Amino acid sequence: MDPKSLSVEDPRATYPFIPYKDWVFLPTPAIRTKGPEKHFQDIQDYETRETDIILCSSQKSGTHWVHEIMSMLMKQTTEYNSLGPWWELNLEYLRQPEEVKNITGPRIFSTHLPYSFLPRKHLDNGYKLVYLNRNLKDRYVSLYNFFQGKLGVPKWTWAEFFDDFILEDNLYTGWFNYTKEMTAATKNKSNKIFSVMYEDLLIDPKKHITDLANFLEVPYTDEFIDDIVIKCSFKNLKDNKLNVCSIIDTDKKSTLFRKGIIGD
Template sequence: MKLPHMSPTKKDVDKFMDSVRNFNSRATDVIICSAMKSGTHWVHEIVSMLLHQTTEYNSHGELNDCNFECQTDWDRLEQWNSPRFFHTHLPLKYLPRKHVENEYKIIYLNRNPKDRAVSNFHFMQKKGVPVGSWKEFFDNFVLIDSLYGGWFSFTKEFEKAASQKRNNILPVTFEKLTTATIPTLRELATFLDVSADDKFIHDIADKCSFANMKNNKTDVASTINSSKTVIWRKGIIGDWKNLFTVAQNEKFDQMYEQKMKGCDVKFTYNV
């Protein structure tokens, strides 16, 4: 398993993977499973508000602790009150055994892969990761898809599980949350089995708008060893067109068609 350059768990991947697989999940636990740069921290705040029945932002410390990849003290999580929620970019097959086998709740979050690639490029560049130019990033990170086992593998595995109509997996996309915010928040509230009247839903939508989230000073940027806020950039659909050349777009589409055979998931690339 190849983890990102900045992940604190990269030093001992095997130990990290064992800790995740053997994690003692509870029936009330919720795991947000997302591809990188798909709106993880956005959904994290929404889930926090729904579960805690508040419109207050999460504290920085809790955001850090909820991330499996930033975890350094797994035993401490046993002291947390239920309901607990976590987020990770790990594929379904690497999630806690107890959570998967007992079909505890999973929010599967994804985003169109072109916007995700562009967002990831800017994110890693600002973090000082030596990714080179966009062309170099495209050749070495987009065409060679290997982080967390690869986006294509991640997506196909979750789409297959979701297609089996499992009640414990709720698929959410960045694009749907962007263009149909209120209905998606209602879906999340129903899935989490929490009370949420219209006023509460609209208050969360306002508090978790991109502009307000970007200005939120309890950002999680420093969980990846930096004082700079780089989590939030544009938050739009279609930004890929600003970097993808015609040739790159054609090459990616060919790769997508080949790797996604048998998976009929549809993403929104323009609005």
Template sequence: MEDPESILFKFKGYYFYKLRLNIDFLENLEDFEIREDDVFIITYPKSGTIWFQQILSLIYFEEHRKRTANLNTVDQVPFLEYYSKKIDFAERPSPRLFSTHLPYYLFPSGAKNKKPKIIYVYRNPKDVVCSYYYFFKNVILKITGSFEEFFEQFLEGKVVGSLWFDHIKGWYEQKSHFNIQFMMYEEIKKDLRGSILKVCKFLGKELSDEDIDSVVAQAMFENMKSDPRANYDIIMQSDGVPKKGHFLRKGTIGDWKNHMTVEQNERFDKIFQREMKDFPLKFIWDMNDE
């Protein structure tokens, strides 16, 4: 497998992806000026980021919802730390929408006073590690290493996003300092319409039933996968790295069962129970779980 250090950049104990990272911006991120009406999607990688970029774009932009303009979601809900186009975020009109993988301690400090709306989307970590493996295998590096090797890297936190357990626990433990709504990937998958209504309520956005229907239809995974505005394939092409897969792969619940051995699953469960003891957020591991 590729040496993780070849693509990782470590900053204040957290691993970033070297490509597209603006180091100067990162070093001054603490002082990034937050607005009260800013909206942030926060995720650990492979937890529904692109999906929520599409959902927010559909909620906020009528021209996106009605397909009257060809606007990419990555431009409408740009990554705070990875946005590669030369653009001044300070010039963007309000409300500004952002996505980020930042841990709570690297997030701009102004968020604690201005209280922008933050949506933290989390996904069961077994599916995260499987999705992540295929993302690196087919999209980023075309790695030749095995799932077993990547599984170890994930558990050691030697991936973009560092340790999954630290990321979600950190944000949850600091939730009283932020205006934050936690959303479970699996619940969104099971009840997309109900989840979108919940998001709209949190954001203070009132849409007609017709508009909600449009958001739901266009936010369905298979529809997104074929939508060039939302599927990120254009971003892959611009990196100049040969790819053999798509940015969006399956988006399913329980795919980990097709990849983890019994031993890996038992080991993961043991670590999860130790690290997440008494953690109050619910997790769904299988499509049939309630």
């Protein structure tokens, strides 16, 4: 497939990807406007606060799910947040630091970028990170289905997707590189990183949400955790959560929450 033949001017388009070094990235408005090198440098130079938390995850690993859980814990409410991690403080979409400097209290940033791309101040000062990952096979099946019908995305067959994504493994520097970097970072005891697998959170949500609350140093009761477990169940999120991803779907379909199972 020739990306040049599939160029889409609509800023909501998710394809063609933007090449940078040996990798490719989603064409977010910030990357299109500034260029990948400038935007990624701005991210590394961004000065986060000690109270900021960055949610790090590979694509289709449950980012919106965990962001919702974190938002409820930090805001001490079981009300769903207004948008989610895509528009609200997502590093890939953040054009200028001034856009979010007036947000008071702890801010939850999110990103699919690997550890080496993250704000240096955040890493050097040992500020908090939440690292979420998922079984590779399930992640790729979910990603394949997610891209179907998105603006600018060609109608890949599974064979084409396998060749372009799984064998190339260069989207956001690739899952293997991403996982290698994040795993190494979690082994450094000076880093404040909460690590959780999608599958573990799905099997025993109360335990891992409680552990996350302790990591975030927020007050909680058993009843509060139980309420979050219920509100953040896959069915409730799919039925009640605003799905911002529908605006990049050619048919305006809700494609963010699909099955939410192990063994997709």
